[in-house]
Amino acid sequence: MIQRPPGRISKVQLWGNQGEDAIARRPHAAQPPKKEGPRINRDIRVPRVLLIDETGEKQGIMPTEAALEAAEQAGLDLVEVSPNADPPVCKIVDYGKLKYQDQKKKAEAKKKQKTVEIKEIKMRPNIDIHDYQVKTKAMHRFFEAGDKVKVTLRFRGREMAHQNRGMDIMNRVKEDFDEVAKVEFEPKLEGRLMVMVMAPR
Known part of the structure; x- marks a missing residue:
């Protein structure tokens, strides 16, 4: 039996053990990372810009090369501000300064965004003056923080026969907070609970 000399090892990987049916595959090249933000300077590869x-x-529509030269003469960057326009709109600016201002605006907007929470204040139909003042002081804090307040008043046993007392308390709360809050959900009896929801004005 004639032995064949060993062939040279190919760089192409053979996957599987199917002889002639084996499929030669090359590893996929990694995709280059996409740049965030607008295209600037030599990354702008359209023929003309506004x-x-x-x-x-x-300054009107001109060849991109002329716009780049104008930016270089000004010692600034050419930034593509409206890529979907025809032709794209480019502006001569200090890109580093523009990026910093954008980041600052986003940070301020994020700081202003607040998740509105619903805080619950529990009362009783026979609540005393001191307890009422403590509860309303807490409500003032919640409204100042931008939160909504759910006022719940629970009736126990025979107190169900005096629902008008509960309504009187709810009306008193509405009057006391009329300048700082509005009623989103009018007082309503749900089983043994009377519920009202208020939101800051």
Whole structure:
């Protein structure tokens, strides 16, 4: 039996053990990471752009190369601000400063965003003056923080026969907070609970 000399090892990997039916596969090349933010300077590869100079004046449509030269002469960057326009709109700005201002705006907007919570204040039909003042002081804090308040008044046993007392308390709360809060959910009896929801104005 004639032995064949060992062949050279190919760089192409053979996957599986199917002889002639084996499929040769090359490893996929990793995709280059996508850049975030607008295209700037030499990354702008369209033939023409509508240029806005560093003073905010429109300079009209011109070749991208001419716009790049204008940005270089000003010592600034050419930034694509409206990529979907025809032709795209580019502006001459300090990109580092623009990026910083954008980040600052986003941080401020995030700080202003607040999840509105519903705080619950529990009362009784025969609540005393001191306890009422403590509860309303807490409600003031909640409204100042931008939260809604759910006032719940529980009736026990024979107290169900005096639901008008509960309504009197709810009306008193509405009057006391009329300047700072509005009623979103009018007082309503749910089983043994009378419920009202108020939101800051």
